[in-house]
Amino acid sequence: MPRFESIISRIVILHVVAVVITSILMSVGLSWLLSYATNNIHDKAMQEQANAVAEHLSLSPDGHLELNLPSDLRGLYSQEYGRYSYAVIDDQGRVLFSSLKDRAALFRADGRSADVAFLQQRRGNATVSGASVRKTVGDRNVWVQAGEDLTNRDVLTDDIVADFYKNVGWITLPILLVLLITDIAIFRRALRPLRQASEIAAEIGPARPGLRLPTEEIPREVRPLVSAVNQGLDRLEEAFKVQRDFTADAAHELRTPLSILRTRIDFLEDQETRQALRQNVEGMAHIISQLLDIAELDALAIEPSEKADLQSVAAEVAEFVAPLALAQGKDVALYGTTEPVWVKGNPEMLSRAIRNLAENAINHTPPGSTVEFLVENGGTVSVLDHGPGIPEDERKLIFRRFWRRDRRKAGSTGLGLSIVQRIAELHSATITVENRRPHGACFSLKFVPLK
Numbered sequence: 323m324p325r326f327e328s329i330i331s332r333i334v335i336l337h338v339v340a341v342v343i344t345s346i347l348m349s350v351g352l353s354w355l356l357s358y359a360t361n362n363i364h365d366k367a368m369q370e371q372a373n374a375v376a377e378h379l380s381l382s383p384d385g386h387l388e389l390n391l392p393s394d395l396r397g398l399y400s401q402e403y404g405r406y407s408y409a410v411i412d413d414q415g416r417v418l419f420s421s422l423k424d425r426a427a428l429f430r431a432d433g434r435s436a437d438v439a440f441l442q443q444r445r446g447n448a449t450v451s452g453a454s455v456r457k458t459v460g461d462r463n464v465w466v467q468a469g470e471d472l473t474n475r476d477v478l479t480d481d482i483v484a485d486f487y488k489n490v491g492w493i494t495l496p497i498l499l500v501l502l503i504t505d506i507a508i509f510r511r512a513l514r515p516l517r518q519a520s521e522i523a524a525e526i527g528p529a530r531p532g533l534r535l536p537t538e539e540i541p542r543e544v545r546p547l548v549s550a551v552n553q554g555l556d557r558l559e560e561a562f563k564v565q566r567d568f569t570a571d572a573a574h575e576l577r578t579p580l581s582i583l584r585t586r587i588d589f590l591e592d593q594e595t596r597q598a599l600r601q602n603v604e605g606m607a608h609i610i611s612q613l614l615d616i617a618e619l620d621a622l623a624i625e626p627s628e629k630a631d632l633q634s635v636a637a638e639v640a641e642f643v644a645p646l647a648l649a650q651g652k653d654v655a656l657y658g659t660t661e662p663v664w665v666k667g668n669p670e671m672l673s674r675a676i677r678n679l680a681e682n683a684i685n686h687t688p689p690g691s692t693v694e695f696l697v698e699n700g701g702t703v704s705v706l707d708h709g710p711g712i713p714e715d716e717r718k719l720i721f722r723r724f725w726r727r728d729r730r731k732a733g734s735t736g737l738g739l740s741i742v743q744r745i746a747e748l749h750s751a752t753i754t755v756e757n758r759r760p761h762g763a764c765f766s767l768k769f770v771p772l773k
């Protein structure tokens with residue numbers, strides 16, 4: 323199972339990782355910088371102290387070196403204060419002067435080669451860090467060492483360095499969180515056109531094959547995908563059209579041989595054969611006209627402005643099919659409202675749908691019974707009969723093209739209800755089937771009423 327499927331959740335995860343790593347690196351880096359800076363300051367200060375001590379070195383008339391520190395400096399290097407110390411050594415490594423109790427040098431490796439050296443040495447529990455500076459007094463080279471006991475070092479600088487981790491963390495975290503939130507907002511914005519394109523894509527289907535995804539606002543990175551999908555849709559639409567045209571052309575082409583066949587049958591001597599063949603030819607003509615209907619409906623789109631009066635359409639159909647019913651000893655009746663019922667749609671299409679339902683009802687209702695048309699104000703028209711009804715397990719099948727219960731029945735194509743369903747689809751109407759008690763079917767079409 324792929325984790326973090328959404329891009330935003332991926333961004334959040336990667337961002338959190340980045341936030342953590344950046345916080346750590348920044349605190350480490352900055353605290354290193356700070357301690358480098360403080361050490362630098364310390365080194366400079368020690369060098370200055372060594373210089374200051376060196377200023378008070380002088381050569382006595384008998385050739386001895388003397389160190390006369392003023393009282394403030396003496397206080398600075400006193401044992402009581404204990405923080406700073408100095409020592410002066412000569413080129414033999416002898417200690418000439420020292421502020422330490424044992425008169426020792428501060429640094430063993432005194433760096434007597436360099437002019438200035440920064441050194442560090444442990445003494446007992448303490449670490450002394452400082453500088454060694456070369457000086458020339460008269461004709462003698464001496465090294466003045468000045469150091470600071472790090473255990474007594476300035477508390478303030480130490481505190482800053484120690485607190486740095488915490489402080490930097492607190493500063494970087496909110497900044498990076500703000501960045502994260504901004505990123506998410508930017509991303510959501512960038513993805514919005516994709517969401518809109520998805521909504522349009524959901525509408526694409528046989529009823530609206532001409533729809534295409536908008537490319538204008540799509541992010542450049544995704545645009546090739548969207549264009550490719552659109553080109554795919556172009557090809558599908560083209561193939562769809564070829565298919566549809568083929569059905570229409572085939573049905574059309576069949577009409578001429580069929581009418582020749584009709585004329586030939588009319589010249590037949592045998593009355594009985596002639597009658598039977600005529601029926602077969604009418605069945606074929608029915609199939610062809612329904613195929614043409616289907617091909618036409620596949621290409622059709624309903625204008626949003628079209629409207630129809632469901633009541634008068636139903637009344638016309640009832641009138642149209644009445645002779646057919648009467649010829650089979652069946653009756654037709656119209657119920658419901660007598661007021662116009664305006665719905666969105668094409669009157670010719672509605673009429674075709676209701677006629678198909680009516681023909682089915684007349685075919686299935688037993689002689690002596692009545693097929694009823696019921697028109698309701700909400701935009702519903704129902705056709706009811708007293709036939710066998712539709713078993714539960716056939717209610718989806720009956721709308722399939724070419725599906726019929728009895729394949730041997732003359733004039734049965736299985737196309738009628740698929741035409742009805744297609745018309746319903748084009749009108750955003752719903753079609754429902756119910757059985758009646760004690761027997762019979764009730765087909766209802768619910769259209770979108772006009773306010």
Ligand SMILES: Nc1ncnc2c1ncn2[C@@H]1O[C@H](COP(=O)(O)OP(=O)(O)O)[C@@H](O)[C@H]1O
Pocket residue numbers: 678682683686707709710711712720721725726727728733734735736737738739740763
């Ligand atoms: N009113 C009805 N009562 C019972 N069965 C029906 C009714 N209407 C349709 N059917 C069943 O649904 C099948 C498909 O109907 P339809 O698509 O109109 O095709 P056709 O009428 O050409 O058979 C019919 O063959 C029939 O078995």
Ligand SMILES: [Mg+2]
Pocket residue numbers: 678681682736737738739
């Ligand atoms: Mg039918």
